[in-house]
Amino acid sequence: MTSTRYEETAAHLRERIEAGDYPPGSKIPSVRTLATTYDVSDATIRASLRILEAEGLVKTVPKSGIIVRERSGRRRLTRSSQISHDGTMYRFPAAAEQGEPWTPHGKPTTSVEPVPVDVAEVFELEPGTPVVRRRRVMSPAGEEPWDIIDTWIPPRIIAVAPKAGEPVTGPGGYLARIEETGHGPLTWEETARADMPNREEAELLGISSLMPVMRILRIGISALDGLPAECSAYVIPSDRVEIHSALTRGPSARWPVSYS
Incomplete structure (x- = not known):
């Protein structure tokens, strides 16, 4: 061509x-x-x-x-089904588990914001409904902003776990406050897709609005009613991440393989 x-x-x-x-x-x-x-x-x-x-x-x-631009090295997100707990909080599969220290850019915030369309669909709310949002902008220590993490907690959960929507949540963080109300143990599922950033996201991440981003939506499901109890939306510039998954053989692919 x-x-x-x-x-x-x-x-x-x-x-x-x-x-x-x-x-x-x-x-x-x-x-x-x-x-x-x-x-x-x-x-x-x-x-x-x-x-x-x-x-x-x-x-x-x-x-x-x-x-x-100063460019951060591309980091690998190892996606698996393994969730751990280090005695203080849950740890989800992510690049942060590589052992390097990560720091926030600016002060993490907790506020009530209009819920975006994709999260509104998760909670079965009208887009723009006021919902508690916990926001962090994070990166490996000393590097430019690497991702935005917006955690949304629906009104029905805030009604029974108001501490989850406060800036200081206590031991275990907002997830502990949700689970101790009877909604635990939470289970999680994720979806990922490519998209373009909006103006605010581009400014927070220091990228051009022309650069694609990866969006990962992690949804915490209540054990009490089977409905979404929280939703964390990650926005990661496409030049900073690659996804790695370990593939395993299913029963039909066990070695040695029998060919008919």
Whole structure:
């Protein structure tokens, strides 16, 4: 397939960034300068830069121009069915279990917010219904924001476990407050999909709104009534994660395999 001029220009700029000609944190030439250098139109350069933004290589900083991004290493999410408890709280399969320290960006918040469409469907509520949201923006220590974690707790649960909706929840966190009301033991299920970030998410993660994100929706199911008791929505930039799953042989695939 023949490359277009903007794809060719993006490829050349990408090579220069990866070669260190434009190191992280540096400013690349203006659109006008690049258009003159490559003998193309301003529109072609802007299209090239949109490709690089979507790949996470550059970002637009108001009043500063196009800046080469500092890039976090891609981390592996090992997805399994194993949930553990370390004596203080539950631990779910995630990159954080690699043993490196993770820290919040800004102060974790607890507030009542309009519930988004995907979470509203989980709780069978009208989109926009006021629901308690616990928000954290996290990353490995010393790195740029890596993910947003929004935990939503529906009104029927807050009614019996009000502490779960407070900033300080006590030992075991909000999950312990939910389970001790008779809704425990919770069971969980997850779905994951690719999507584009909204403006707020892009700003919190320091990414272009053109960069796809991974959305993981983890739903905690009540043992009391079989309904969702909490829902945690993870938003992770696509350039920072890969998913790893161990595959096991089912009974029909046991070795040695018999061929008929």
